[in-house]
Amino acid sequence: AQSVTQPDIHITVSEGASLELRCNYSYGATPYLFWYVQSPGQGLQLLLKYFSGDTLVQGIKGFEAEFKRSQSSFNLRKPSVHWSDAAEYFCAVGAPGGSYIPTFGRGTSLIVHP
Amino acid sequence: DAGVTQSPTHLIKTRGQHVTLRCSPISGHKSVSWYQQVLGQGPQFIFQYYEKEERGRGNFPDRFSARQFPNYSSELNVNALLLGDSALYLCASSSQGTQYFGPGTRLTVL
Numbered sequence: 001a002q003s004v005t006q007p008d009i010h011i012t013v014s015e016g017a018s019l020e021l022r023c024n025y026s027y028g029a030t031p032y033l034f035w036y037v038q039s040p041g042q043g044l045q046l047l048l049k050y051f052s053g054d055t056l057v058q059g060i061k062g063f064e065a066e067f068k069r070s071q072s073s074f075n076l077r078k079p080s081v082h083w084s085d086a087a088e089y090f091c092a093v094g095a096p097g098g099s100y101i102p103t104f105g106r107g108t109s110l111i112v113h114p
Numbered sequence: 115d116a117g118v119t120q121s122p123t124h125l126i127k128t129r130g131q132h133v134t135l136r137c138s139p140i141s142g143h144k145s146v147s148w149y150q151q152v153l154g155q156g157p158q159f160i161f162q163y164y165e166k167e168e169r170g171r172g173n174f175p176d177r178f179s180a181r182q183f184p185n186y187s188s189e190l191n192v193n194a195l196l197l198g199d200s201a202l203y204l205c206a207s208s209s210q211g212t213q214y215f216g217p218g219t220r221l222t223v224l
Contacts, residue, residue, distance in 0.1 A: 004156075032211055043118075043204055043215040044157070051211065090156050100211040101147065101170050104156030 002027040002093045006105035013081050014113045021076040021108050023091030032094035033074040034102060035065055039087045047089075050074065051096070061085070086112040116141065118216035120205050126222045127195050135190040135219045139207030145169070146188040147213060148180055149204040157204055163188055195223045 003026040013019055025031060032051050036044040048059025055067040065076045074091060088109050092102035119138045127133050139146050145164040149157035159172040163182035182188045186207075192199055200223045206213040 034212070036215070041202075041218075041220070043120075043217040044206075046212065046214065049212055092156075094211065096211070100208060100213075101159055101162055102213060103159075106154070106156050 002031060002095055002103050004091050004093050004103055004105035006089075006091055006108050008108045009106070010109045010111060012111040012113060015083050016080050019076075019078045019081045019085070019110070021089050021091075021110070023074045023076065023105060024072055025074065025091075025093040026072065027093055027095065030069065030096070032096055032100065032102070033065075033067060034092040034094070035059065035063070035074075035076050036090045036092065036104075037061075037087050038090065038107075044090060047076070081110075081112055083112045083114065086110055118205055118207050118214055120203075120216040120219050122219060123217070124220045124222075126224065128224050129195055129197060131195050131223075132191065132193050133195060133221060135192075135203050135205075135221070136187065137190070137205030137207075137216060138187045139205075140209070140214055143207035143209050143214075144186055145208045146182055146186065147206045147208065148188070148190045149206065150174070151202045151204055151218070152200075160190070192221075197223050199223050 005024045035047040088107045091105045094102040147162040148160040151157045161180040162170040166182045177193045180190045202218045204218045205216045
């Protein structure tokens with residue numbers, strides 16, 4: 001079975017600073033990988049996904065993520081954070097084929113200081 | 115295009131009661147999944163339905179049940195509510211391996 005670890009519960013950055021949120025997964029082959037964002041009391045919005053091909057994936061809102069097979073990682077990055085990026089970020093891993101049901105990490109809360 | 119819709123938005127129940135949550139998927143999506151998200155945690159998988167058939171079930175008690183209708187909408191039912199069932203219940207419809215989430219139903223059990 002697949003699993004996801006998001007080692008940082010909270011991350012605090014200043015507005016305009018760069019951001020990297022960490023995600024490590026456990027799966028026997030190349031998984032499907034996702035990053036979602038959740039604002040307080042809201043549902044999850046898909047930021048980006050990796051299925052295959054180019055290991056650097058571009059998403060919405062200026063986010064990108066890089067799949068590194070050797071490190072079993074799929075870290076999320078943004079070069080310049082805006083105050084509106086403050087939210088909860090979830091990494092998820094899915095098994096290709098079958099029902100594609102993803103397993104989610106516990107999330108990283110992003111706090112943005114002005 | 116309309117996204118995934120869920121109703122109601124909020125719900126307050128007392129212990130022992132029953133609740134029904136509803137979900138309409140994105141047009142053209144035939145698969146619906148349900149998740150429970152408690153405060154401070156990621157979503158936990160409850161059920162997945164595809165073409166009205168149950169395709170997957172998470173580690174939840176039999177008090178939880180679901181069904182999918184011919185129009186692909188879905189209901190999640192929870193019987194004999196416990197305080198620990200208080201959570202945000204998320205519905206997602208999926209296409210080509212990607213899940214798209216609705217806004218959720220906030221259930222509070224008193």
